[in-house]
Amino acid sequence: xxxxxxxxxxxxxxxxxxxxxxxxxxxxxxxxxxxxxxxxxxxxxxxxxxxxxxxxxxxxxxxxxxxxxxxxxxxxxxxxxxxxxxxxxxxxxxxxxxxxxxxxxxxxxxxxxxxxxxxxxxxxxxxxxxxxxxxxxxxxxxxxxxxxxxxxxxxxxxxxxxxxxxxxxxxxxxxxxxxxxxxxxxxxxxxxxxxxxxxxxxxxxxxxxxxxxxxxxxxxxxxxxxxxxxxxxxxxxxxxxxxxxxxxxxxxxxx
Numbered sequence: 001x002x003x004x005x006x007x008x009x010x011x012x013x014x015x016x017x018x019x020x021x022x023x024x025x026x027x028x029x030x031x032x033x034x035x036x037x038x039x040x041x042x043x044x045x046x047x048x049x050x051x052x053x054x055x056x057x058x059x060x061x062x063x064x065x066x067x068x069x070x071x072x073x074x075x076x077x078x079x080x081x082x083x084x085x086x087x088x089x090x091x092x093x094x095x096x097x098x099x100x101x102x103x104x105x106x107x108x109x110x111x112x113x114x115x116x117x118x119x120x121x122x123x124x125x126x127x128x129x130x131x132x133x134x135x136x137x138x139x140x141x142x143x144x145x146x147x148x149x150x151x152x153x154x155x156x157x158x159x160x161x162x163x164x165x166x167x168x169x170x171x172x173x174x175x176x177x178x179x180x181x182x183x184x185x186x187x188x189x190x191x192x193x194x195x196x197x198x199x200x201x202x203x204x205x206x207x208x209x210x211x212x213x214x215x216x217x218x219x220x221x222x223x224x225x226x227x228x229x230x231x232x233x234x235x236x237x238x239x240x241x242x243x244x245x246x247x248x249x250x251x252x253x254x255x
Contacts, residue, residue, distance in 0.1 A: 008214035010242030043072035053084025080111020
């Protein structure tokens, strides 16, 4: 089994590892030039977060270059409170790129969207989401080669439309700032950014206007120095099963 993952705070990597098999970072694959060809006699899957009801740009870019040969293809989408129309978008994107999924499922995890929710409360109350139970169920269905494509309900579709209209790209980017007295210029924010969108200037991060909305820079700052305008939470979250080095290994474009 081969699992391609994209992660910023570890949720999707934790799910990918739970499914099992060989885990490959989507960012690593994007470094290749031309078509990205993968084959596996057991199956190939993609695991990724949902950003404001949409598929991350990294995954979209990769899928347009992917050539997959496997008897079973699956996708698992991690989200916080509402997945919006993400499963529908994934199915449509698959058809556009010649990847016909046998299985698409969403899984509710800790919501790290500090603009909308209190992340500390999400962590405190994560037991209600029964994350481990859901991960076991999804991993079991994939092992059994279950065929299922999730369809969002009416509420999720409506919420998805609203989420998709929230700030994108440069507009989202402009909300970041840094607490200069906390920042020590370690460059972790540069290393965890999957789009080379953060650069150090004068020892502090500056955002370059090409943000993917992954918030890896915010949540993985060892000093908690990265802030966001009108944030509802100042809590930095990383999945407890994933280390900072795991995130750097997955996303570091400066190596």
